[in-house]
Amino acid sequence: MPRFLHGYLYAILAHIGFVVLWQVAVSVGRIPSYILPGPIETIAALAEPSYNWFRHIWVTTAEIFGGYAIATVVGVALAVLFVWVPPLNAALMPLLITLNMVPKVAMAPLFIIWFSYGIVPNMLIAFTICFFPIVLTTYRGLIEVEPDLLNLVKSLKGNRWQIFTKIQLPGSLPFLFSGMKVAAVLAVAGAVVGEFIASDSGLGYFLLVQQNALNTSAMMMALILITGIGVVLYGLVALLEYVFVTRKGISA
Amino acid sequence: MIGSATNQPFIRLEGVRKVYRFGGKEFLAVSDVTMDINEGELVSLVGPSGCGKSTLLKILAGLHGHDGGTVEIGNPETPFTPGRDIGMVFQQALLLKWRTILDNVLLPAEILGLPRAASRERARDLLAMVGLENFADAYPSQLSGGMQQRASIARSLVHDPKLILMDEPFGALDALTRERMNLELMRIWKESGKTILFVTHGIQEAVFLGSQVAVLTAGPARMAAHLDIDLPEPRSLSVKTSEQFGNYTKQIYALLGME
Ligand SMILES: Nc1ncnc2c1ncn2[C@@H]1O[C@H](COP(=O)(O)OP(=O)(O)O)[C@@H](O)[C@H]1O
Numbered sequence: 001m002p003r004f005l006h007g008y009l010y011a012i013l014a015h016i017g018f019v020v021l022w023q024v025a026v027s028v029g030r031i032p033s034y035i036l037p038g039p040i041e042t043i044a045a046l047a048e049p050s051y052n053w054f055r056h057i058w059v060t061t062a063e064i065f066g067g068y069a070i071a072t073v074v075g076v077a078l079a080v081l082f083v084w085v086p087p088l089n090a091a092l093m094p095l096l097i098t099l100n101m102v103p104k105v106a107m108a109p110l111f112i113i114w115f116s117y118g119i120v121p122n123m124l125i126a127f128t129i130c131f132f133p134i135v136l137t138t139y140r141g142l143i144e145v146e147p148d149l150l151n152l153v154k155s156l157k158g159n160r161w162q163i164f165t166k167i168q169l170p171g172s173l174p175f176l177f178s179g180m181k182v183a184a185v186l187a188v189a190g191a192v193v194g195e196f197i198a199s200d201s202g203l204g205y206f207l208l209v210q211q212n213a214l215n216t217s218a219m220m221m222a223l224i225l226i227t228g229i230g231v232v233l234y235g236l237v238a239l240l241e242y243v244f245v246t247r248k249g250i251s252a
Numbered sequence: 253m254i255g256s257a258t259n260q261p262f263i264r265l266e267g268v269r270k271v272y273r274f275g276g277k278e279f280l281a282v283s284d285v286t287m288d289i290n291e292g293e294l295v296s297l298v299g300p301s302g303c304g305k306s307t308l309l310k311i312l313a314g315l316h317g318h319d320g321g322t323v324e325i326g327n328p329e330t331p332f333t334p335g336r337d338i339g340m341v342f343q344q345a346l347l348l349k350w351r352t353i354l355d356n357v358l359l360p361a362e363i364l365g366l367p368r369a370a371s372r373e374r375a376r377d378l379l380a381m382v383g384l385e386n387f388a389d390a391y392p393s394q395l396s397g398g399m400q401q402r403a404s405i406a407r408s409l410v411h412d413p414k415l416i417l418m419d420e421p422f423g424a425l426d427a428l429t430r431e432r433m434n435l436e437l438m439r440i441w442k443e444s445g446k447t448i449l450f451v452t453h454g455i456q457e458a459v460f461l462g463s464q465v466a467v468l469t470a471g472p473a474r475m476a477a478h479l480d481i482d483l484p485e486p487r488s489l490s491v492k493t494s495e496q497f498g499n500y501t502k503q504i505y506a507l508l509g510m511e
């Protein structure tokens with residue numbers, strides 16, 4: 001086995017074990033397949049051309065990644081703005097925390113009224129649900145600077161910009177990535193909820209349509225694919241975190 | 253005129269006073285500190301927690317104003333530029349975790365906008381001086397606490413400042429590492445010829461390192477005494493067992509009311 005796989009051995013075994021357990025439970029428990037199909041039956045659903053998998057995968061992926069990308073850009077920008085303009089932070093941070101209490105999922109029906117349905121409104125739902133953790137954690141990371149380190153810079157008449165670029169911004173990266181990991185999970189949920197409420201495509205929409213037909217194996221496959229998109233997103237963030245943070249021995 | 257200037261101290265503090273104000277209240281942190289420090293001296297500043305040692309260093313670093321008395325740094329031979337000629341070392345090394353040791357040492361040079369190539373060369377020399385020449389490209393997390401503190405000492409020297417302020421730099425280290433760092437600092441001080449103000453609440457450390465020891469008493473800092481330490485040079489750890497050394501420490505304990 002290649003060396004790099006060693007660390008992941010148990011993780012891979014656990015995943016395989018889970019699937020095996022699923023199959024065993026279904027076979028031994030004689031669970032009817034319209035309740036819970038086994039893994040083999042579930043995967044077989046992929047072969048059905050009328051399901052239009054690629055189209056649905058593409059739509060959901062676009063919603064998740066789009067909403068997530070906007071949330072990251074807007075979230076980081078807002079956090080930076082708050083750090084540079086403290087009065088803005090004093091005014092808007094409490095408002096943001098209040099707005100964060102609004103159940104974003106419950107806003108989806110309004111979004112449909114405002115933006116009609118389709119990829120863009122679902123992207124916006126994903127955005128609203130996953131943008132808060134990014135603003136909050138990034139802001140915390142930016143303001144978390146050792147006072148004596150500031151003293152050192154100020155004793156040399158260092159300016160705000162130097163403090164920001166040399167200390168605050170790089171120091172906030174571990175925080176940003178932990179916020180982005182939380183946000184990745186939320187973005188997936190946001191996009192799918194949007195599709196549940198009004199949509200004509202996407203894996204969430206597909207899931208509801210197949211529910212009417214009691215097509216459980218297709219539903220399970222859709223669920224697995226949604227999870228897969230989330231895992232890819234999370235993996236990309238983890239990779240970036242590894243490159244910019246872990247590899248250098250930095251942690252929050 | 254020139255002849256008389258030679259004897260002028262590098263730092264003159266007279267009746268220095270500092271009041272912190274917050275929430276409408278006033279808090280006297282430093283009440284009356286008077287001392288002269290000559291260029292190239294290593295002066296230990298010893299006193300109990302909260303007596304205003306860090307406050308005094310911040311005043312010298314130009315981070316705080318003071319509310320009374322005079323603070324003068326520099327003399328005609330060695331002019332002092334505020335905001336330029338200060339090196340600082342703290343209890344924590346405070347290295348930037350995402351920078352290599354070399355890049356950490358370079359931070360002050362970057363802030364001051366000093367020429368890059370020359371600064372890098374100087375940083376490498378300083379890393380060699382503090383015994384970290386093989387760790388230039390390592391990250392702080394790969395270094396022990398003592399090594400990190402050596403790096404922070406190198407960082408305090410990279411811009412060739414005229415005054416180094418050290419605030420309990422070895423306070424977070426274990427006893428053995430601390431002893432070793434004392435010897436290292438002694439050597440670094442001699443090699444660099446810098447004026448160093450070394451804050452500690454370790455009385456042994458203060459006597460061992462200082463050519464002078466200033467004793468501040470509790471409460472708002474008042475200068476209790478200013479001792480010239482006359483011990484055989486070069487100082488080695490064995491000096492700590494000498495009678496002379498014992499007398500100095502006894503004297504300081506007495507000044508601090510801890511006999
Ligand atoms: N920024 C500040 N605002 C108000 N009080 C302060 C501040 N900094 C220090 N003090 C107070 O001033 C006193 C002296 O502090 P400090 O100079 O840090 O003492 P030391 O370094 O000798 O332990 C302490 O009682 C501390 O609580």
Ligand SMILES: [Mg+2]
Nearest residue numbers: 305306307419
């Ligand atoms: Mg202190």
